Amino acid sequence: MTRYAMITGASSGLGLALAEALARRGRNLILVARQRDLLESIALELTQRFGVEVLLRACDLGEPLRLSGFLLELEEGDRQIDLLVNCAGIRTYGHFLAQEWGDEQDIIEVNILALTRLCHALGNAMAVQGGGQILNVASLAAFAPGPWMTTYAASKAYVLHFSEGLREELKQTGIKVSVLCPGPVRSPLRRIPRLDNGNRCMSPEEVALYTVRALEKNRALIIPGRRNRWLAASPRWLSRWLARKLAGAINRAYCPR
Template sequence: MTAYALVTGATSGIGLALAETLAARGRSLILVGRRAEALATIGQQLRSANGVEVIERVCDLADAQQVTQLLDALEAEALEIDLLVNNAGFTTSGSFVDNSWQSERDLLQVNVLALVALCHRIGRRMAAAGRGQILNVSSVSGFMPGPWMSNYAASKSYVLIFSESLREELAPRGVSVSVLCPGTTRSPFFDKAGIQIEKAAPDALIMSATDVARITVDALARKPAIIIPRFHNKLLAISPRLGPRWLLRKVVGALYRSVATQ
């Protein structure tokens, strides 16, 4: 039976780069995204370039009912998933109380609830089989408060802590859980949120999605708890421990306000 790597948010950014990297290494894929046409194009390209099997599944993870339907369909088809990559996510920017509630609710549904639902259903199947690997995508933002991107930072903190905790629960059952915490990465992610990436970090510190994916897939073979690509991002992750929290809030808030508001 073919074993698949399932990748959410697979039509752009880090998700697409992860799918391309996995396919180049011979992995069969289940690609999940909102845009059917983009999924079909990417699936055909990966099949042609790598000779792997690629299944496309259209699902808007902001819709809880569609998430349930996706999971039901995967179980009904008895598709074996030995690598789950929960990459899909987005951010809002600006003042939380001035943003629409719908956009903030959708953020929590995609970044947290859909991720947890996939971990629960697919993780349960992995645990029953006694094997499997889960990769959840957080961010270095998950290590610190994020004024002006408050809900996003909180969601990524949740993903970080949830992943570390789930790792301990599933390890005795043969399932490995890792969490990816990239820093600033060139991606449509920022454009969609109206964030000026050139103000977020010096150009030399902005990584390409391809580099993040390559480092991540290389690391998965070692099954680490946390993957933080590049030394400067590791420094960012530990920086909250080096000073008082009030100062951290002020510094990060000033940065995020400058890049996240027009």
């Protein structure tokens, strides 16, 4: 039976870079994102360049009914998914009370609920298959409170702790669980000029290459970049009030103006 790696949020940025890095290693792919036209062109290009099979599914993971339908299709299908990459994510910047509630709800639906449902559904399928691998994408923001992107940071803290707990639970089933916590990643769709200067941002390709190599070593916590690893550890050395003050000052400086 043909095996596939399924990647959510695969139409741009880090999700696309991870898809290319896996295709380069000969992995067949199932790409999931909202934009069908982008997925079709990406699937064609990856197939032509690397000779792998690339399937696609246009699905808004923030809509529970559409996600349920997608999971039902996977359950009834005969494709074996042995790697799940939960890369889809939503972020907002700014004062929490100034945000539209719908945007904050979307963060919770996609970053938390959809990710957890996919882990549950595909984790059960992997257990039946005798094993597999799950990569959940969190963020450097997961390590401290995140004023001015409070819901996003909290959602990524959930992903970090959920993934580490799941790793311990699923060891006996043969399922390996890793969590990726990148710092700011350069992206033409989410450009933040104040972060794009110098070496503050890694490219999606750099992060993807580091991540794929770490997955091959079954690393539990993946933090690309020495500076980012230092930043992830720094909240342990600070009092809680100072950590949130510093995080708030940094995040506020990056808010769109």
